[in-house]
Amino acid sequence: MGMIGGGKNAFIGAVHRIAANMDGLIELVCGAFSSTPDNARESGKALFLPDDRIYLSYEEMLDKESRLPADKKMDFVVIVTPNHLHFAPAMLALEKGFHVVLDKPMTFSLDEAKQLQKKVEDTGLLLCLTHTYSGYPLVKQARQMIKDGTFGKIRKVYVEYPQGWLSRLSEKDGSKQAEWRTDPKRSGKSGAMGDIGTHAAHLAEYISGLKISQLCADLSIMVPGRALDDDGNVLLRFDNGATGVLFASQVAAGEENPLKIRIYGELGGIEWAQQEPNTLLVKWLDQPTQVYRAGMGYLSAVAKHNTRTPGGHPEGYLEAFANLYRNFAITLMARIDGTTPPKEALDFPSVEDGIRGMAFIDNLIRSNESKEKWTTFTI
Amino acid sequence: MGMIGGGKNAFIGAVHRIAANMDGLIELVCGAFSSTPDNARESGKALFLPDDRIYLSYEEMLDKESRLPADKKMDFVVIVTPNHLHFAPAMLALEKGFHVVLDKPMTFSLDEAKQLQKKVEDTGLLLCLTHTYSGYPLVKQARQMIKDGTFGKIRKVYVEYPQGWLSRLSEKDGSKQAEWRTDPKRSGKSGAMGDIGTHAAHLAEYISGLKISQLCADLSIMVPGRALDDDGNVLLRFDNGATGVLFASQVAAGEENPLKIRIYGELGGIEWAQQEPNTLLVKWLDQPTQVYRAGMGYLSAVAKHNTRTPGGHPEGYLEAFANLYRNFAITLMARIDGTTPPKEALDFPSVEDGIRGMAFIDNLIRSNESKEKWTTFTI
Amino acid sequence: MGMIGGGKNAFIGAVHRIAANMDGLIELVCGAFSSTPDNARESGKALFLPDDRIYLSYEEMLDKESRLPADKKMDFVVIVTPNHLHFAPAMLALEKGFHVVLDKPMTFSLDEAKQLQKKVEDTGLLLCLTHTYSGYPLVKQARQMIKDGTFGKIRKVYVEYPQGWLSRLSEKDGSKQAEWRTDPKRSGKSGAMGDIGTHAAHLAEYISGLKISQLCADLSIMVPGRALDDDGNVLLRFDNGATGVLFASQVAAGEENPLKIRIYGELGGIEWAQQEPNTLLVKWLDQPTQVYRAGMGYLSAVAKHNTRTPGGHPEGYLEAFANLYRNFAITLMARIDGTTPPKEALDFPSVEDGIRGMAFIDNLIRSNESKEKWTTFTI
Amino acid sequence: MGMIGGGKNAFIGAVHRIAANMDGLIELVCGAFSSTPDNARESGKALFLPDDRIYLSYEEMLDKESRLPADKKMDFVVIVTPNHLHFAPAMLALEKGFHVVLDKPMTFSLDEAKQLQKKVEDTGLLLCLTHTYSGYPLVKQARQMIKDGTFGKIRKVYVEYPQGWLSRLSEKDGSKQAEWRTDPKRSGKSGAMGDIGTHAAHLAEYISGLKISQLCADLSIMVPGRALDDDGNVLLRFDNGATGVLFASQVAAGEENPLKIRIYGELGGIEWAQQEPNTLLVKWLDQPTQVYRAGMGYLSAVAKHNTRTPGGHPEGYLEAFANLYRNFAITLMARIDGTTPPKEALDFPSVEDGIRGMAFIDNLIRSNESKEKWTTFTI
Incomplete structure (x- = not known):
């Protein structure tokens, strides 16, 4: 997994990382955490990323990751920027062949959303929208x-x-x-x-x-x-x-x-x-x-x-969030392996x-x- | 207090009687409990009323009670009939000089409500509407x-x-x-x-x-x-x-x-x-x-x-109901005695x-x- | 019902009166509310009792009431004094032929309790102990x-x-x-x-x-x-x-x-x-x-x-209390009428x-x- | 982190892994998950461990890990076996120089507990006992x-x-x-x-x-x-x-x-x-x-x-568990780095x-x- 946005002190970025970490199915391997280079670098280091996987822009990340060998490059990207910065990186990620996890609301406008939907259909890639509460x-x-x-x-x-x-x-x-x-x-x-x-x-x-x-x-x-x-x-x-x-x-x-x-x-x-x-x-x-x-x-x-x-051992918001990631990961792994995921796992919010x-x-x-x-x- | 409606098995009639009884300030002295004579009589007996205070119609009750000496006749009437039977007995009661307690909604129509309001203003009598929850x-x-x-x-x-x-x-x-x-x-x-x-x-x-x-x-x-x-x-x-x-x-x-x-x-x-x-x-x-x-x-x-x-000794619906009656009774007694009731007691729903x-x-x-x-x- | 204790400002006396009033089955007809004559008199007046049924001691009350004609005298006595003053009036009441309602704990000592039990058995009178929560x-x-x-x-x-x-x-x-x-x-x-x-x-x-x-x-x-x-x-x-x-x-x-x-x-x-x-x-x-x-x-x-x-119209502490009184009253009325009370009504705490x-x-x-x-x- | 016990279907082993994963501070690098070789191997593979870090006994694991270079070997071991199998691996781990996380109750007997306490004192190593609810x-x-x-x-x-x-x-x-x-x-x-x-x-x-x-x-x-x-x-x-x-x-x-x-x-x-x-x-x-x-x-x-x-984004049992791990990890990292951990992080249950x-x-x-x-x- 690579992350776009979510630099230091960004609430929802940290939540995404915890949720993705939780079940040991997903590893953060790279990130473009901030448009401010210092913040981007410090955030990446604090997350134990190697220097060459800390990127200073999402364009750089998507470009370089797409050129890595299949067993090294990230499998999907998660976008946790403010709403107006969802569309461009999501489109580019899909174009570069990456599956996408996206915070809601999906885009800045309905028109962007429709373009994104078309791109998802055209590429056949997975898009997961993090409506946590489901x-x-x-x-x-x-x-x-x-x-x-x-x-x-x-x-x-x-x-x-x-x-x-x-x-x-x-x-x-x-x-x-x-x-x-x-x-x-x-x-x-x-x-x-x-x-x-x-x-x-x-x-x-x-x-x-x-x-x-x-x-x-x-x-x-x-x-x-x-x-x-x-x-x-x-x-x-x-x-x-x-x-x-x-x-x-x-x-x-x-x-x-x-x-x-x-x-x-x-x-x-x-x-x-x-x-x-x-x-x-x-x-x-x-x-x-x-x-x-x-x-x-x-x-x-x-x-x-x-x-x-x-029963009686309460789960909460982070586990609900992690369920989206886990179901997305199980579905993605099945696709990579050419197997059929259990139907329960297919249940995560989509581009629709x-x-x-x-x-x-x-x-x-x-x-x-x-x-x-x-x-x-x-x- | 005299009651119109509220014969055997009428839910809200029993509630009114309990609420009125609760604080020992109000005594049920007569009733026209039902348009069915047998029901009216049985209901009255079950409430320990003397035969001559059990009436077979509200018209009879209001008429006869209004002729009793001041120290014997009821002070006010409570009307607990279905909505379409609020207006006529309420108007007649006011005309005969009785204060009125009335279940909500006050009347069958807004027009009736306005007539009732005018009558209350003209007579200067008290009207309490039992919006219990207040x-x-x-x-x-x-x-x-x-x-x-x-x-x-x-x-x-x-x-x-x-x-x-x-x-x-x-x-x-x-x-x-x-x-x-x-x-x-x-x-x-x-x-x-x-x-x-x-x-x-x-x-x-x-x-x-x-x-x-x-x-x-x-x-x-x-x-x-x-x-x-x-x-x-x-x-x-x-x-x-x-x-x-x-x-x-x-x-x-x-x-x-x-x-x-x-x-x-x-x-x-x-x-x-x-x-x-x-x-x-x-x-x-x-x-x-x-x-x-x-x-x-x-x-x-x-x-x-x-x-x-x-604290910790729960009160409920009947006590809330009884608060309306108690505040009404305190206000009424003060009026009868020519004194000023405590301002807390003036708080019961009115014709407005x-x-x-x-x-x-x-x-x-x-x-x-x-x-x-x-x-x-x-x- | 006659009351012993429960003068002005006594919490539990007021609770007993409300509970007894609630269902219209019981009427307070006399009381010895306080050992202080002024308090006794004022309390009785505030409760609308006639002067000749306001007594200055429980001995006086039990004595005078026992001499009244059957259709005038109280049917039972309720004792709401502090614990050390339960036994004597309860014993005297039973001796004078009155049923008794008594606040808990029943007496000052277990020994008194046993004497009371024996008296209840000997007289065949009813004793209700107000364990409210039941x-x-x-x-x-x-x-x-x-x-x-x-x-x-x-x-x-x-x-x-x-x-x-x-x-x-x-x-x-x-x-x-x-x-x-x-x-x-x-x-x-x-x-x-x-x-x-x-x-x-x-x-x-x-x-x-x-x-x-x-x-x-x-x-x-x-x-x-x-x-x-x-x-x-x-x-x-x-x-x-x-x-x-x-x-x-x-x-x-x-x-x-x-x-x-x-x-x-x-x-x-x-x-x-x-x-x-x-x-x-x-x-x-x-x-x-x-x-x-x-x-x-x-x-x-x-x-x-x-x-x-x-359902959804909450009852509370006073209704629970009133249930004791109602069941006691129903049982007592059945006994007076020579009928059998419904078995549900027999359920109130007793001398045992x-x-x-x-x-x-x-x-x-x-x-x-x-x-x-x-x-x-x-x- | 290396894990002893916690093979497939073991409830508490999975909980420990989730808790350790949660904050991205701890990585599972090896394990001796079961005394049954097949279960041990399958469990390790399901956790994406390389074959050479999946051990068939805790003795093997502690021995081999202790010989790895400092930047490769695990920093600490977590023991999630039934109570009677806490003491021996814990003692051996301490002897081999590993910090220990241990499920409660700490040992099978108080005597074992005292020996463990002495060993902790002698080695100066950290021991964290997972009293989750704290x-x-x-x-x-x-x-x-x-x-x-x-x-x-x-x-x-x-x-x-x-x-x-x-x-x-x-x-x-x-x-x-x-x-x-x-x-x-x-x-x-x-x-x-x-x-x-x-x-x-x-x-x-x-x-x-x-x-x-x-x-x-x-x-x-x-x-x-x-x-x-x-x-x-x-x-x-x-x-x-x-x-x-x-x-x-x-x-x-x-x-x-x-x-x-x-x-x-x-x-x-x-x-x-x-x-x-x-x-x-x-x-x-x-x-x-x-x-x-x-x-x-x-x-x-x-x-x-x-x-x-x-506020309002509920955390639960796994987060409480993760807090123990996080505080333990922060304390351990500070010790490794020669710095002073924040005093809030020192708060995890210990051998005492x-x-x-x-x-x-x-x-x-x-x-x-x-x-x-x-x-x-x-x-």
């Missing part, structure tokens, strides 16, 4: 139960993601994280909704197996002086007739990262919350709620495949999820600017 | 903290009320509760939103101190064959610029009665859930969340006034709350039928 | 499930009751509650263990259906200057071979009233906590934990009998429970003073 | 707050560890985990108490900063046919006068791994539960309980040092903790067999 074992359990028809037809989807960390104008106060995420030139059309609303929308579609067909958005800038939305409330309609609500905020003062989803069908439903991810509440008409727990023997094969510890995410942002912005109640979800 | 001590604590500016300007209000008890077509299956609540002739224009959406809206305005100024509704009938909405998602805008979400459902299969509210200001916020009403989470930017608990010494005067037990509740239903229905995103809240 | 519907559900053999043979009982309200020497600081409870002359041999340890022991035996056969106690006075234990840790052995732990404290600083019990059998177990009493966790080998909730249709008959509200509670205290003190590990539970 | 950031936060005197003098320690996975005689049913843990020849004198009671005792002493001075134990074999204790209840006394309770079980049917600790001082206390490890409740006299959360800015330096993700753990088992067994209430904790 990596949790009990998320997969919930998805499986719904897919199996456990709850009958799905009627309701409530998904929420109220953070509080942008309650002040932190982007003017030296917070690097706040700076780029609230900057239209680096983040894209949307702030909070692009950053976390897309996670919520992905999770809703991933677990329910439904597609959003219409939406009605009310986005806000709650903190004066901010350039992008820091909050949004959205009504949803799904392709099977279910309805729902999605809300996300970065001004819910005092909240950390409580992504939460509830889905109800005719016979019961599920509730899952990211801050206590090892518990899945399964609800029933006329019978007591059941507390499904990660690591237990009664779970589905796909949930078990995505777990490393027995990236397209829907970018379209979600576009549709939200359109809806927000419209006086009409409903905006049809188009791609 | 009776909880920690609801009052939250309201007080927000009123005191503890969290700065309020930005967000999320209120939710997802029940599951109408997930099937129970109204065709012999459930009396389901029958009248889903019948437009008895419930009014709205089903779930009238029944529980109004509670959610009242709670949101009561705690936040804000008024809904615009709304955007998506109501549904999820169970085929049903005549009124059993589900609704609503975007809210408030008069101070805050935004919010209200959702309520009676088809969230497996849910009981989890009314929940979260409100966030610039500096922090609150979270309260009816199923664990003795806990109020108080959230802060940069500091740990605090767990406020009912009955504790650090609470505000109004929270303490509405509590009967020390009833007007806003009926208007909320009307505005919801209008919004639901509109293609426009926003409907202005009008009365 | 009145909760889900406590009864747990008991029923264990009785039905749901979990196989019981192996473990953990019961805990860590309060924090005596973390300081409050008895020297004007707290009336603290004063008498830490005073050997008024409380008896034990402080915390008599006050709340007895509740824990009663609950353990009540739910498990087992009897403590041996115990090993380590009691402490944690706050210097205090005269009675404010803390205790106890190992338990039960008559079927199960073992357990009981701990109770009044110096667990920051705790309110979190009585909690867990019981495990061969196949699963239960967990119930008083501060969230409407939830009962039911645990299983190899299957997800179930969340039983008060008011739901799947509960046992005895749980339903002891509930007033549907009081004997075991007093013996528990005696055995604890003996064990605490012994160097032997095990003390056999004797009565 | 690796959690909020455990360290709790320890720091108590150390800082936040709660005044400590009075009470409650620690509990009720698992349910040995509720049946699984050791006769093909469970490998159950087999060796219930076998006196492989586990040692104690079953449940050695396996998990030692964790509970370590956590109690680690967080409280106190030492157990006396104990009173009641151990049981609850499942007929089992050879070692599967359950135990223990009264504790600490060196500062505090008292406590420790209970652990493997027959609490339906429980997973809910290690939990509560500690109370004069002014407040803490509560931490392993199954939701990112929350620490901080309780106060007269003020609301605070919910401390991992990853937040208000935590102590040592808590922050042991965290990888921001291992000695206390083995002594705890010995003292428990002595107490269990004694008729005396108190057994003095001796080493």
Whole structure:
């Protein structure tokens, strides 16, 4: 694995490295960690990389790595730069024949996303989009139960993601994280909704197996002086007739990262919350709620495949992240070996999820600017 | 106190009697419990009423009671009939000089509500509307903290009320509760939103101190064959610029009665859930969340006034209900005695709350039928 | 009902009155509320009692009431004085032919308890001991499930009751509650263990259906200057071979009233906590934990009998207390009417429970003073 | 790092490898994974080790590795065999000059533990004992707050560890985990108490900063046919006068791994539960309980040092485990580099903790067999 971005002090780069390291399947062999040469070099050294695999630009890295012998060069590249710097390195990597792992939202614009999708189709290479929250074992359990028809037809989807960390104008106060995420030139059309609303929308579609067909958005800038939305409330309609609500905020003062989803069908439903991810509440008409727990023997094969510890030994965000990497690595190794990976491992977000995410942002912005109640979800 | 409605097996009638009994301030002295004479008589006997105070119609009761000497006749009447039978007995009671306690929603239509409001103003009598959930001590604590500016300007209000008890077509299956609540002739224009959406809206305005100024509704009938909405998602805008979400459902299969509210200001916020009403989470930017608990010494005067037990001795729904009755009774006794009641006791929902509740239903229905995103809240 | 003790500002007297009032089955008709005449009179007036039923001593009350005609005199007496003042009025009441409701611990000493037991047997009158916590519907559900053999043979009982309200020497600081409870002359041999340890022991035996056969106690006075234990840790052995732990404290600083019990059998177990009493966790080998909730249709008959509200409308401490009164009242009315009460109503703590509670205290003190590990539970 | 034990399907070996991998500081370079040659070879290959670093016995590995040049040979060895196979490889490793990471309980007997302690002292090498639960950031936060005197003098320690996975005689049913843990020849004198009671005792002493001075134990074999204790209840006394309770079980049917600790001082206390490890409740006299959360800015330096993700991105068991490895690795690297490690990193369990753990088992067994209430904790 080679990394683009993720130099010293970059939060998400470190997370990617831990996730990739975790299962001993992936080795970091090179990187272009920063556009600042000193930062790039220091970051590479701190990661025990040899000098000749520390690159000063992604172009240099992709070029030189592509010329290395097959048993030496990296197998894939992970891109952990801000949103506006996803597209160019991803396209170049695919052109040079490298598989790609990409942070979400996939690109800066829907148009870029579509180009990337075409390139993936043309090259036949793998692209994994790190919608982390779909990596949790009990998320997969919930998805499986719904897919199996456990709850009958799905009627309701409530998904929420109220953070509080942008309650002040932190982007003017030296917070690097706040700076780029609230900057239209680096983040894209949307702030909070692009950053976390897309996670919520992905999770809703991933677990329910439904597609959003219409939406009605009310986005806000709650903190004066901010350039992008820091909050949004959205009504949803799904392709099977279910309805729902999605809300996300970065001004819910005092909240950390409580992504939460509830889905109800005719016979019961599920509730899952990211801050206590090892518990899945399964609800029933006329019978007591059941507390499904990660690591237990009664779970589905796909949930078990995505777990490393027995019940009561909590896994968390890093393990969910590592599940994406592990499934991607197993799939990639099978492809290299010419074998068929276990079907459980094929389950990681792809370029199609990236397209829907970018379209979600576009549709939200359109809806927000419209006086009409409903905006049809188009791609 | 005299009761209209609430015969044998009527859920809410029994709740009212328990709530009124609880503090020893109110005595049931007469009733017109049912339009079925046998039921009326049996109900009255089961409540230890003398035969001559068991009436066969509310007209008879109001007429005869109004002729009794002042020290014998009931002081006020409580009306616990289905929605379409609120208005007539309430008007007559006021005309006959009785104060009134009335279940919500206040009337069948907004027009009736306005007539009732006028009558209350003309007669100067007291009317208490039993929006139970505003009776909880920690609801009052939250309201007080927000009123005191503890969290700065309020930005967000999320209120939710997802029940599951109408997930099937129970109204065709012999459930009396389901029958009248889903019948437009008895419930009014709205089903779930009238029944529980109004509670959610009242709670949101009561705690936040804000008024809904615009709304955007998506109501549904999820169970085929049903005549009124059993589900609704609503975007809210408030008069101070805050935004919010209200959702309520009676088809969230497996849910009981989890009314929940979260409100966030610039500096922090609150979270309260009816199923664990003795806990109020108080959230802060940069500091740990605090767990406020009912009955504790650090609470505000109004929270303490509405509590009967020390910390850790849970109070519940009946005590919240009883708080409405107690505050009403204290206010009424003060009026009778010509004294001034303590200001904490003046806090019970009034005819104005009833007007806003009926208007909320009307505005919801209008919004639901509109293609426009926003409907202005009008009365 | 007549009341002995419970004058103004007495916490538990007010609780008893609310509990007795709640269901409209019991009316307070007289009282001897205080040994201070002014307090006695003011308390009676505040409770709307006529002057001639406000007595200045319990002797006067029992004497005068016993001479009233049957349809006027009180049916039973409730005694809510400190522990050292339970025995004398209870004995006199029984002698005068009144049924008795008595706060726990039943008496000042085991010897008094035995005399009371004999008197109850001799007179055939009813005695109800207010072990409140056994009145909760889900406590009864747990008991029923264990009785039905749901979990196989019981192996473990953990019961805990860590309060924090005596973390300081409050008895020297004007707290009336603290004063008498830490005073050997008024409380008896034990402080915390008599006050709340007895509740824990009663609950353990009540739910498990087992009897403590041996115990090993380590009691402490944690706050210097205090005269009675404010803390205790106890190992338990039960008559079927199960073992357990009981701990109770009044110096667990920051705790309110979190009585909690867990019981495990061969196949699963239960967990119930008083501060969230409407939830009962039911645990299983190899299957997800179930969340039983008060008011739901799947509960046992005895749980339903002891509930007033549907699921999700929380009941609390006062309703649990009221269940004792209601069951006592139903049983008493049946006796008066010569009918058979429903078996669910026969379930309230009796003089036998009081004997075991007093013996528990005696055995604890003996064990605490012994160097032997095990003390056999004797009565 | 070289590994002894931990071949295919060995639970704890895989956990150690994940934990060691996580931060990119440690590389697995060799292993003697099994006494079965095929298993040893297959395990090594599955871990991408070169053939010449896959050894067939620990003796071979320690011998050959010790002869490799300094820049090639492993820096330390981790031993993840059953308890009876800890001592010999650990002694040999130390003799050959390797630092050691060792699973708990440290050895088979206290005598072995003392020999190991002496060897560590003589060689000056590092030994890290993997008491995982002390690796959690909020455990360290709790320890720091108590150390800082936040709660005044400590009075009470409650620690509990009720698992349910040995509720049946699984050791006769093909469970490998159950087999060796219930076998006196492989586990040692104690079953449940050695396996998990030692964790509970370590956590109690680690967080409280106190030492157990006396104990009173009641151990049981609850499942007929089992050879070692599967359950135990223990009264504790600490060196500062505090008292406590420790209970652990493997027959609490339906429980997973809910290690939990509560500690109370004069002014407040803490509560931490392993199954939701990112929350620490901080309780106060007269003020609301605070919910401390991992990853937040208000935590102590040592808590922050042991965290990888921001608030709301849950870490779990593997991260706690990885903290031990990371702190060990940082300390080791500093020693190799001749620098001083940051003091936060010096915090991992050592041979002294291992000695206390083995002594705890010995003292428990002595107490269990004694008729005396108190057994003095001796080493």
